[in-house]
Amino acid sequence: MTGLERVRRAIRFEPTDRVPVAPMLGAHAAALAGITYEAASADPAAQAHALLRAVERYRPDAIFTLMDLSAEPEALGAEVTVAADRTRIVTRHLSPEALLADDLERVILTARVPAFVDTVRRLRAALGDTVMVGALVSGPLTAAANAVGIETIARMLRRQRETLSDVLERLTKACMAVASAHLEAGAHGVMVLEPCATSGILGPDDLSSLLLARLQAVAEHIRRHDGIGLLHICGDCRASLPGLADSRFDVLSLDAPVDLSQAREVIGRSAALMGNLDVRQLLPRGEPESVYDAAAALVTDAGRVGGLILSGGCELPPETPMENVRQMLQARVI
Amino acid sequence: MSDRSTLTAALEAAVEAGDEAGAASAASRLLEFGAAPTIVTGALSRAMGRLGEQFHRLDIFVPDLLIAADAFEAAMVVVEPALRNSPRKSKGTIVIGVVEGDIHTLGKNLVRVMLAADGFEVYDLGRDVKVAGFVDAALERSADIIAMSSLMTTTMDRMRDVVGLLVSRGLRDRVRVMVGGAPVTQAYADEIGADGYGEDASDAVAAANRLMVMWQRPGADHS
Numbered sequence: 001m002t003g004l005e006r007v008r009r010a011i012r013f014e015p016t017d018r019v020p021v022a023p024m025l026g027a028h029a030a031a032l033a034g035i036t037y038e039a040a041s042a043d044p045a046a047q048a049h050a051l052l053r054a055v056e057r058y059r060p061d062a063i064f065t066l067m068d069l070s071a072e073p074e075a076l077g078a079e080v081t082v083a084a085d086r087t088r089i090v091t092r093h094l095s096p097e098a099l100l101a102d103d104l105e106r107v108i109l110t111a112r113v114p115a116f117v118d119t120v121r122r123l124r125a126a127l128g129d130t131v132m133v134g135a136l137v138s139g140p141l142t143a144a145a146n147a148v149g150i151e152t153i154a155r156m157l158r159r160q161r162e163t164l165s166d167v168l169e170r171l172t173k174a175c176m177a178v179a180s181a182h183l184e185a186g187a188h189g190v191m192v193l194e195p196c197a198t199s200g201i202l203g204p205d206d207l208s209s210l211l212l213a214r215l216q217a218v219a220e221h222i223r224r225h226d227g228i229g230l231l232h233i234c235g236d237c238r239a240s241l242p243g244l245a246d247s248r249f250d251v252l253s254l255d256a257p258v259d260l261s262q263a264r265e266v267i268g269r270s271a272a273l274m275g276n277l278d279v280r281q282l283l284p285r286g287e288p289e290s291v292y293d294a295a296a297a298l299v300t301d302a303g304r305v306g307g308l309i310l311s312g313g314c315e316l317p318p319e320t321p322m323e324n325v326r327q328m329l330q331a332r333v334i
Numbered sequence: 335m336s337d338r339s340t341l342t343a344a345l346e347a348a349v350e351a352g353d354e355a356g357a358a359s360a361a362s363r364l365l366e367f368g369a370a371p372t373i374v375t376g377a378l379s380r381a382m383g384r385l386g387e388q389f390h391r392l393d394i395f396v397p398d399l400l401i402a403a404d405a406f407e408a409a410m411v412v413v414e415p416a417l418r419n420s421p422r423k424s425k426g427t428i429v430i431g432v433v434e435g436d437i438h439t440l441g442k443n444l445v446r447v448m449l450a451a452d453g454f455e456v457y458d459l460g461r462d463v464k465v466a467g468f469v470d471a472a473l474e475r476s477a478d479i480i481a482m483s484s485l486m487t488t489t490m491d492r493m494r495d496v497v498g499l500l501v502s503r504g505l506r507d508r509v510r511v512m513v514g515g516a517p518v519t520q521a522y523a524d525e526i527g528a529d530g531y532g533e534d535a536s537d538a539v540a541a542a543n544r545l546m547v548m549w550q551r552p553g554a555d556h557s
Contacts, residue, residue, distance in 0.1 A: 199392055
């Protein structure tokens with residue numbers, strides 16, 4: 001059974017020879033290859049090289065592109081700077097009105113976004129259908145928050161909901177355009193990143209009234225293109241799980257604060273679950289035995305009913321010890 | 335109900351609704367009615383305290399807390415001139431900022447307002463604050479606490495550097511350190527030798543209060 005088949009079967013709640021494991025390795029893979037985040041996030045050859053070396057080293061069932069939430073905002077016109085640690089951060093935001101332009105679907109495919117599409121193309125060419133190739137794409141709310149600033153978006157949620165709704169509508173179409181580019185380049189799946197849709201920022205009512213229909217549209221768009229749709233939410237999103245169950249994504253990727261067994265009770269079999277070892281403390285700083293135990297517990301508990309893809313709660317920090325990654329992968333055979 | 339108590343209730347309601355103009359107006363009218371500035375700050379503190387508890391329970395969310403913070407600050411602009419003439423007793427002095435390399439200010443701003451509402455004297459150093467910037471500001475302001483925020487795993491170790499600089503400059507016993515932000519955990523705070531950790535804005539206020547109770551700096555006077 002190939003990694004791709006394993007992931008596809010898990011999504012359909014069908015038996016697998018073992019639980020698929022799909023850590024988001026982007027930043028860690030770049031560090032292992034001695035490539036800076038700055039280079040990996042602009043040079044598709046460098047990024048693909050790092051990710052393919054990580055595939056050789058760890059043999060995961062899926063590989064995802066580097067997580068870079070500044071790529072789409074930069075394409076939309078926000079100013080992005082390379083920080084002292086060589087990561088990229090948005091240093092000057094746009095006005096919300098800039099996101100009401102009619103050509104966002106074209107503009108968002110500029111700047112460094114094509115480098116990520118090309119990375120997908122290289123990964124698929126090298127891996128074929130042995131390993132699931134996944135592209136990471138900023139969701140509408142997160143693209144808006146990183147382009148105009150999260151505080152601006154948070155205030156708009158209460159004071160300018162109509163304008164925010166218009167912005168999200170346009171960014172939903174832009175998000176679909178990026179997803180299409182990745183799927184055409186050979187991605188088997190697209191993970192829509194919505195860390196800003198976490199419960200602390202976006203309550204269940206806001207999720208239902210402003211974002212859910214847009215996420216559903218993106219999920220259906222990916223499905224129409226025969227792609228696997230994954231939705232990633234950071235932090236504690238327990239309050240939003242009933243809404244997320246209706247998101248129509250194949251997979252919900254959840255962070256460590258959410259108990260996956262409890263999440264399964266809430267969402268039923270509406271989606272496979274992906275996650276959710278702690279990337280804040282356990283994976284970068286924990287003992288290998290602790291990583292193995294936590295991964296094994298997830299496999300035996302949350303994996304009991306199927307529909308589980310073992311992963312971290314978010315992208316692994318670059319400094320994660322290799323042994324901890326290996327322990328996560330070994331736990332899948334339980 | 336007297337006019338003053340009606341206005342106090344209106345001020346609290348305006349803050350909780352995130353009504354900046356309403357909060358400023360109620361604060362202004364309270365002062366016109368002869369209320370002491372501490373009556374106004376007391377009402378603001380009660381409103382923000384309730385909101386903090388609701389936020390902690392996920393009954394309200396960041397947007398609600400943020401517009402309430404805006405209303406709080408609008409009222410504080412009105413009351414601050416009067417406070418200068420009759421300064422209130424501060425619980426302690428805190429310098430707060432986002433660590434070097436990080437420009438995510440939302441969490442820090444919410445914590446700043448919640449701390450100020452709870453009666454702390456808060457000096458906001460802004461974002462992308464250099465390691466020495468925290469220590470120098472703490473010395474300049476005779477701060478009891480340095481509060482640091484980071485949203486990124488790549489920058490959170492600047493918190494460790496601040497603790498290290500305090501040690502190397504022989505200042506570690508003079509100022510407490512508290513940390514917070516999405517990637518930061520209690521375990522990380524313990525690991526770098528921080529004294530306090532806040533899971534959210536409400537928790538950060540509780541941590542600051544605990545630090546002030548547990549640790550009384552020799553010679554400190556917050557009256």
